[in-house]
Amino acid sequence: MTDQEKGERIREIVAAYPADQRHALAALQDMQHAFNFIPEEGLVELAKHLGCPQAQLYSMATFYKALSLTPKGEYIVKICNGTACHLRGSMNLATSLKSELGIDPGQTTEDGLFSVELVNCLGSCALAPVMVVNDTYHNRLRVEQVPGIIDSYRQGGASDE
Numbered sequence: 646m647t648d649q650e651k652g653e654r655i656r657e658i659v660a661a662y663p664a665d666q667r668h669a670l671a672a673l674q675d676m677q678h679a680f681n682f683i684p685e686e687g688l689v690e691l692a693k694h695l696g697c698p699q700a701q702l703y704s705m706a707t708f709y710k711a712l713s714l715t716p717k718g719e720y721i722v723k724i725c726n727g728t729a730c731h732l733r734g735s736m737n738l739a740t741s742l743k744s745e746l747g748i749d750p751g752q753t754t755e756d757g758l759f760s761v762e763l764v765n766c767l768g769s770c771a772l773a774p775v776m777v778v779n780d781t782y783h784n785r786l787r788v789e790q791v792p793g794i795i796d797s798y799r800q801g802g803a804s805d806e
């Protein structure tokens with residue numbers, strides 16, 4: 646996407662909402678969805694449109710986990726570190742991911758393919774430990790399965806392991 650296309654898309658998103666601060670979160674979510682993060686220009690345009698301080702939008706963008714001010718990977722890998730998953734070795738999964746991808750939770754690979762996040766309970770405690778890649782759950786995951794799963798995403802497909 647060129648800078649011009651990005652600017653046009655931002656203006657479209659902003660214009661779709663009435664100039665009322667109640668719509669700030671929805672517009673930010675739309676930007677996140679469109680760009681996989683919220684560009685600085687998006688914050689500027691939206692603040693102008695809603696007549697609110699840019700700092701207020703910045704606070705929202707940093708508060709909500711679903712929003713990001715930096716580009717996220719094409720694949721968001723979430724390692725659950727809730728109690729059940731932690732007790733069943735979720736941190737070993739995170740260590741394995743680090744050796745596969747070279748990044749810690751909260752980081753994105755240089756090729757923009759993967760972001761890793763450590764999250765609380767994903768609601769599948771009986772199937773712990775759990776890793777979710779985008780919307781695909783990998784349940785009762787064993788450390789030795791991690792490289793193969795990551796490889797399957799590198800090749801553009803999902804693994805059902």
Ligand code: FES
Pocket residue numbers: 725726727728729730731765766767768769770771773774775
């Ligand atoms: S603790 Fe991991 S799914 Fe609940």
